[in-house]
Amino acid sequence: MRNLLVVCVVAAVVGAACTTTGPGASPAGASPAGSAAGAGGSITFADTAGGANFQKFFGSILPQASKDLGIEIKYVPGAGAELQTRLEAQKGAEVDVDLILLKPDVLGNMLKAGLAFEPLPDHATQIPNLAFIEPNDLKEAFGLPTKGQATPFFRDQFGLLFDSAKIPNPPTSWQEFFDRRAEWAGHIGMIRPDAKSGGGRLMLRDFLIGAGVDFKKPLPELQASAEWKAGLEKFREFAKAMYQPLASEPTVLFQQFKNGDVWISEYAIDFTLWSRDQGLLPETMKAAVFDSGMYGGAAYLAVPANTPAAKKELAYRVLDWLLSEQTQVRMQTEMWEYMAINKFDAVPAKTWETIPRWEDVQDKRIPLTNLDAFNWLKENGMTYAGG
Amino acid sequence: MAVQFLRRLRSGGPGTSSARHPGGRAVTAALLVPAIAFLALFFFYPILITFGTSITPANGTGVTLEEYLTILSSPKDWGVIALTLGLAVGTTVISVLLAVPLALILRRRIRGHRALRLLVLAPLMILALVSALGLLILWDRNGWLNLLFSRLLPFSDGPLQIDYTIPGLLIFYTWLYSPFTILTTLSAVEGIDPNVEEAARVSGAAPWRVFRSVTLPLAWPGIRAGSVLTFLLAFGAFSVPLIAGGNHRPLPVLIYTEAAVFQNFERGSALAMVMAVVALAAIALYTRFSSKPVRGSAG
Numbered sequence: 001m002r003n004l005l006v007v008c009v010v011a012a013v014v015g016a017a018c019t020t021t022g023p024g025a026s027p028a029g030a031s032p033a034g035s036a037a038g039a040g041g042s043i044t045f046a047d048t049a050g051g052a053n054f055q056k057f058f059g060s061i062l063p064q065a066s067k068d069l070g071i072e073i074k075y076v077p078g079a080g081a082e083l084q085t086r087l088e089a090q091k092g093a094e095v096d097v098d099l100i101l102l103k104p105d106v107l108g109n110m111l112k113a114g115l116a117f118e119p120l121p122d123h124a125t126q127i128p129n130l131a132f133i134e135p136n137d138l139k140e141a142f143g144l145p146t147k148g149q150a151t152p153f154f155r156d157q158f159g160l161l162f163d164s165a166k167i168p169n170p171p172t173s174w175q176e177f178f179d180r181r182a183e184w185a186g187h188i189g190m191i192r193p194d195a196k197s198g199g200g201r202l203m204l205r206d207f208l209i210g211a212g213v214d215f216k217k218p219l220p221e222l223q224a225s226a227e228w229k230a231g232l233e234k235f236r237e238f239a240k241a242m243y244q245p246l247a248s249e250p251t252v253l254f255q256q257f258k259n260g261d262v263w264i265s266e267y268a269i270d271f272t273l274w275s276r277d278q279g280l281l282p283e284t285m286k287a288a289v290f291d292s293g294m295y296g297g298a299a300y301l302a303v304p305a306n307t308p309a310a311k312k313e314l315a316y317r318v319l320d321w322l323l324s325e326q327t328q329v330r331m332q333t334e335m336w337e338y339m340a341i342n343k344f345d346a347v348p349a350k351t352w353e354t355i356p357r358w359e360d361v362q363d364k365r366i367p368l369t370n371l372d373a374f375n376w377l378k379e380n381g382m383t384y385a386g387g
Numbered sequence: 388m389a390v391q392f393l394r395r396l397r398s399g400g401p402g403t404s405s406a407r408h409p410g411g412r413a414v415t416a417a418l419l420v421p422a423i424a425f426l427a428l429f430f431f432y433p434i435l436i437t438f439g440t441s442i443t444p445a446n447g448t449g450v451t452l453e454e455y456l457t458i459l460s461s462p463k464d465w466g467v468i469a470l471t472l473g474l475a476v477g478t479t480v481i482s483v484l485l486a487v488p489l490a491l492i493l494r495r496r497i498r499g500h501r502a503l504r505l506l507v508l509a510p511l512m513i514l515a516l517v518s519a520l521g522l523l524i525l526w527d528r529n530g531w532l533n534l535l536f537s538r539l540l541p542f543s544d545g546p547l548q549i550d551y552t553i554p555g556l557l558i559f560y561t562w563l564y565s566p567f568t569i570l571t572t573l574s575a576v577e578g579i580d581p582n583v584e585e586a587a588r589v590s591g592a593a594p595w596r597v598f599r600s601v602t603l604p605l606a607w608p609g610i611r612a613g614s615v616l617t618f619l620l621a622f623g624a625f626s627v628p629l630i631a632g633g634n635h636r637p638l639p640v641l642i643y644t645e646a647a648v649f650q651n652f653e654r655g656s657a658l659a660m661v662m663a664v665v666a667l668a669a670i671a672l673y674t675r676f677s678s679k680p681v682r683g684s685a686g
Contacts, residue, residue: 194644245551245633251520252630259527379649 042072043098043314048080048106049299053274057335065321071314080106087115087304095304098311099318104141104367107150107300116305117149118312126316129323132341141300142367150300153322154270154337157361158202158295161272162264163257165284170264173290174210178234181241189253189262190239192246193381199250201377202295202368203266204385207235209366210292219372236384244386250275257281266294269355273336287336287355289364296365298340434663441656454657464641464658468665470553471637475622475669477557482565482617483610486572490606491598494577507570510563519630522559526550551633559627564620568613575609576602611677615670622666638662 047058055077062073080102087095087110102110110117121138124130130138130151138148160177162170167184171177181188191200209215211231213222222228243262247253254275256262269287276285301322303315321327325346328339332347336355339347344358368374444451458464489507493500510518525532528546537543549555579602587597625639632640638658646655 194648196643196648248629248632252523255520255523255527259524259529261528 040070041310041314042074043311043318044074044076044096045099045101045318046083046097047075047077047101048083049101049103050077051271053271053335057331061327061330065318065327069314069317069321071318073318080109084110084113084115088113090306091115093306094308095306097304098307099315100302100304101153101299102150102302103297103299104144107141107146107302108144111144111146111149117302118305118307119148120151120303120319121148123316126313127320127323129320129325129341132323132343134342137340141298146300150302151319151323152298152340153301154331154335154340155296155298155365156268156270156337157289157297157365158199158206158266159269159287159289159355160264160294161257161267161269161285161287163282163284164286165282166260166263170286170288171290172288174207174292177290178238181238184263185241186243187261187263188238188242189256189265190242190246190385191250191253191267192248193377193385194379195247195249197250198378199253199267200246200385201374201381204235204377204381205374206266206290206292206294206366207238208232210290211235215366215370215373217370219370219376222370222373223376232384236386239384239386242386246382246385251280254280257285270336273354274334277334286353289356289361291364293364293366296361296367437656437659440652441660443653445653454654455661457654458657458661467636467638467641468661470635471622471639471662472665472669474553474556474560474624474628474637475618478560478564478621479568479614479618481557481561482568483572483614485561485565486569486610486613487576487603487606489569490573490576491602493573504573507566511566515563515624515626516630518563519559519627522562522627523550523631526555526558550631551635553635556628556632556635559631560621560624563624563627564617567616567620568610571609571613571616572606573609575606578609579605607677611674615673618669618673619666622662622669638665 045058045062047054050058058075058077062075065071066073076097083097083100083102084106087097090096091114120127120130133151137152138146138150140146141150141152160170164170166187171180190203191197193201193204205215208228208231211227211234213225213227213231215222217225243256247256247262250267250271253262253265253267254272257265258281272281273285273287275281276283301319303312303319307315323341325341325343328341328343329346331337332339333351338358338361441454442450442452444453489503493503513521524530526547526549527533528548533546533549537545537547540547549558583605584597584601587601588594592600623639624637625643628635628637629640629643636644639662642655642658642662645651645658649655
């Protein structure tokens with residue numbers, strides 16, 4: 001009797017395992033959910049731009065895309081440099097990646113390495129939602145000429161993040177933030193400039209830009225300027241009002257917000273508010289962007305030129321689905337990324353109570369430039385931030 | 388062939404000379420090859436590469452000891468080394484102080500001893516990074532452990548400052564790494580023949596004398612092995628000080644920052660080599676002095 005029971009249990013476990021590892025399942029967890037999924041073929045979608053939040057997001061939306069389109073989508077998250085090496089190795093042959101999500105620097109590196117992508121405007125009939133992308137966004141990515149080889153998928157933005165329950169009237173400029181620092185003394189948060197996350201050094205850079213430092217100047221010229229020296233000293237003063245020790249990584253900053261040690265900081269709006277929605281930060285967190293500008297980035301979708309023709313057709317359909325109003329609005333409301341398509345009227349008005357509207361942000365976005373100066377801040381920032 | 392091999396193995400006990408068994412040396416060498424190959428490939432080779440990087444100038448040509456000289460002449464780097472050593476030694480001492488009484492209690496098979504044994508293993512089942520974040524939350528000023536202790540302690544007049552402090556790091560390290568000392572100590576204590584202690588008691592030895600002269604010396608090899616493990620793990624701890632250390636950043640965090648954030652692989656490698664040397668020296672000293680029998684030992 002006992003043996004029979006064991007046999008039954010083993011059979012049930014084996015059966016369950018076979019079901020979950022059958023043809024419908026994929027290791028990335030982004031396999032099609034519906035019965036029609038995969039009937040129309042499959043593509044590999046490499047994500048080099050999304051963090052943990054996006055892996056979760058894609059895990060939730062791609063099964064729907066598979067169901068809607070009948071295409072199996074193999075979702076593969078990874079690093080940009082890694083993918084570039086693979087694509088370079090497959091130059092002149094058919095690649096095994098059909099759709100890529102990548103940041104502008106990775107895109108720039110790939111183009112520089114001679115990797116080519118399909119000019120998407122040539123396939124506007126297969127990608128009707130491309131019509132909702134600003135034409136200039138198809139020509140360049142933060143000054144990098146792309147000639148239509150990539151389309152924005154989302155636009156991430158840094159902002160002033162504050163607990164509205166503790167700070168009902170947040171500052172509207174770095175100067176005001178500096179002047180009112182005594183109000184929040186010991187509760188201003190920051191990630192260490194020498195952390196793996198670039199959040200802290202971006203906050204320092206944006207502070208310096210707010211103090212009048214011109215980051216277009218080369219580093220030696222910048223270091224010789226009075227604005228640079230005054231800006232750094234001003235930051236040193238500002239840092240005295242910060243919660244110490246500074247957070248070593250974003251999760252620590254979030255924890256400091258959660259337990260009430262930190263009330264206000266500058267960091268990525270998307271990841272912060274997404275983490276808030278996961279219960280990791282106070283529900284009363286809100287975001288704002290100063291007029292002097294704050295870091296803004298984006299992620300782009302591209303189809304490699306040497307993807308097999310049949311796969312390209314599928315990739316265009318998936319790309320169009322990703323640019324659809326339905327997906328883009330979800331990204332805006334769930335991921336707190338600004339949409340790539342110009343359909344902001346479709347976003348629920350409530351969203352703008354938490355983050356500023358796109359029209360209030362788009363001219364204040366400062367990309368990552370002057371890497372020499374940025375690296376200097378990375379290596380020396382702690383000297384000024386109270387380390 | 389196989390039978391001959393087995394015969395050779397069976398006859399090749401301790402003290403068997405290769406001369407008596409001409410094939411013995413070859414068999415020994417053959418048996419050692421996998422382990423030596425593994426060590427060479429995954430241990431010595433990476434160390435060699437790290438050492439090579441540490442003495443290569445940034446331009447990639449020539450040899451330089453600049454990074455080592457910079458480290459040795461930097462009070463800040465000495466401070467980091469001292470912090471790393473201090474945390475490792477402190478954790479080891481606390482672990483031993485916890486392990487010995489706990490092992491003595493658990494060997495009596497008191498009620499709930501199984502649950503207690505399982506509880507000791509808990510830190511080993513949780514990822515260090517997750518543990519670090521969890522401990523940070525438990526001990527922050529609104530954390531329930533902090534609230535509990537701040538109410539229990541008579542001298543406390545508010546939340547305790549545990550997170551981002553050295554005492555906090557010692558608590559977190561002990562939580563994570565003491566199970567290694569506890570488990571080996573428990574195993575050693577349980578291996579002691581109760582009759583030996585009984586004989587001492589019957590001969591008129593007081594409980595403290597029995598403990599000091601019989602139990603402790605017999606359990607010492609286990610305590611020593613566990614404490615070495617705890618020391619090494621605490622010395623190399625990374626996730627906990629990264630998340631919960633604040634400005635107290637020991638060598639592993641400094642190495643990570645230099646290599647992964649600043650991309651300064653030369654300095655990162657030099658620091659890694661210094662860390663390896665310090666750890667080896669500390670362990671060599673410890674094993675040398677701790678190998679002497681505990682005072683009052685029967686053996």
